[in-house]
Amino acid sequence: SPSVEEGRRLGDFIRASFSRIGIDLQVRLSDYGSYLKRIYTDRDFDMCCTGFSNIYDPSVGVQRVYWSKNIVKGVPFSNTSYYRNPKVDALLEAAAIELDPAKRRAEFLEFQHIVMQDLPDINIGVPRWVTIYNQRAQGHSITADGIEGNLANAYIVS
Secondary structure (H helix, E strand, O other): OOOHHHHHHHHHHHHHHHHOOOOOOOOOOOOHHHHHHHHHHOOOOOOOOOOOOOOOOHHHHOHHHHOHHHOOOOOOOOOOOOOOOHHHHHHHHHHHHOOOHHHHHHHHHHHHHHHHHHOOOOOOOOOOOOOOOOOOEEOOOOOOOHHHOOOOOOEEOO
8 A cells, every 4th residue: 555645646646637527536644554444444435545466366366356255344455345246256266266277267357357347446556566686685586476475585695
């Protein structure tokens, strides 16, 4: 999720964009803990901006955003929009256990088509991830987690 300053700039941009089509928005900024409580526990919002990472597999990073069984009061980074679609639920559940890569890909493609029609969320940006390291540092960022992984296999070459 954005820092307070990033949130302020994003809020200003979205407010200005919506005003061009005649919609006035009130932007509420707060510290991160208050934001999480307002969004995921109190559900006190009409629209929110939040960041999600796809992580290394859609069944881990994407499913939580669209699966109706992940509408759980007080659980951050879940189905923020309260999106419910039985067909999407079935596709996500099937893809999570599918062993055939071609079938799994087809299930996720169908899921994407439905979500693009329903549009419960609007993706407005994708961060650019950069890793800066010393050439002596080896074994970092080697798993599917990339820079979000741990440093269990990292070491320094003398």
